[in-house]
Amino acid sequence: MGKNILIVGASSGIGAALASQLNDGTNHLYLASRTESDVTGPNIKYQKIDVLEDFQLELPEQLDAVVYCPGSINLKPFHRLNEEDFLTDFKVNHLGAVKVIQQALKALKKSENASIVLFSTVAVQTGLTFHSSVASAKGAIEGLGKALAAELAPSIRVNVIAPSLTDTPLAERLLSSEDKKKANADRHPLKSIGTAEDMANTARFLLGDDSRWMTGQVISVDGGMGSLR
Numbered sequence: 001m002g003k004n005i006l007i008v009g010a011s012s013g014i015g016a017a018l019a020s021q022l023n024d025g026t027n028h029l030y031l032a033s034r035t036e037s038d039v040t041g042p043n044i045k046y047q048k049i050d051v052l053e054d055f056q057l058e059l060p061e062q063l064d065a066v067v068y069c070p071g072s073i074n075l076k077p078f079h080r081l082n083e084e085d086f087l088t089d090f091k092v093n094h095l096g097a098v099k100v101i102q103q104a105l106k107a108l109k110k111s112e113n114a115s116i117v118l119f120s121t122v123a124v125q126t127g128l129t130f131h132s133s134v135a136s137a138k139g140a141i142e143g144l145g146k147a148l149a150a151e152l153a154p155s156i157r158v159n160v161i162a163p164s165l166t167d168t169p170l171a172e173r174l175l176s177s178e179d180k181k182k183a184n185a186d187r188h189p190l191k192s193i194g195t196a197e198d199m200a201n202t203a204r205f206l207l208g209d210d211s212r213w214m215t216g217q218v219i220s221v222d223g224g225m226g227s228l229r
Helices: 013-022 083-108 132-152 169-175 178-186 196-207
Strands: 004-008 028-033 044-048 065-068 114-119 156-163 218-221
Touching (some): 004 013, 013 028, 013 196, 065 196, 083 132, 114 196, 156 196, 169 178
Parallel strands (some): 004 065, 028 044, 065 114, 156 218
16 A cells, blocks of 8 residues: 655655655655656655745645654864854754645544654764764754654654765765775775765655664664674
């Protein structure tokens, strides 16, 4: 049986890959992003929102899943970061998720196996230079995910995916040449760069019934970077 699924940040990268995987004709997808997604079909409803602004989502009476994908890669030395950098990263990565979940909560509570999936980064648990702003914001996402998992159990499951560098438009500047791609791949024990599909595969599992006994988890999908040397 298909599910009603909200994907925020569905116009590119991980969100678009997940929407494509779930667009099987049975699921009803509610896609929200700043620009329209290329994923189309009769069971897809798109709405334009900017998570940095006030927005009101149009949602069905029942939602089975929410996935919040927006993120940022604002990499600067700490001494060059200002208050606005930290605030913007926090708003995109954390407060946007808060606003989405608060608006979706009533509909999620009407599902028999509701699931929320959020995205962190390997840089929260593995110290990486120039990541102080984004790691702070994503660290808040991990805290939010665990707190909500406790508060919303048993009716709603909440899990977090923590990727390493992934080949998406967001990371385009870091992977803009073959030399950069090789250097970044070599930093990972698996000697490759993650893809949007890799992350979407994990998100799809967390949305489905096969993960019904998982909540409050931060799952590393990072080529081994977070735990191996």
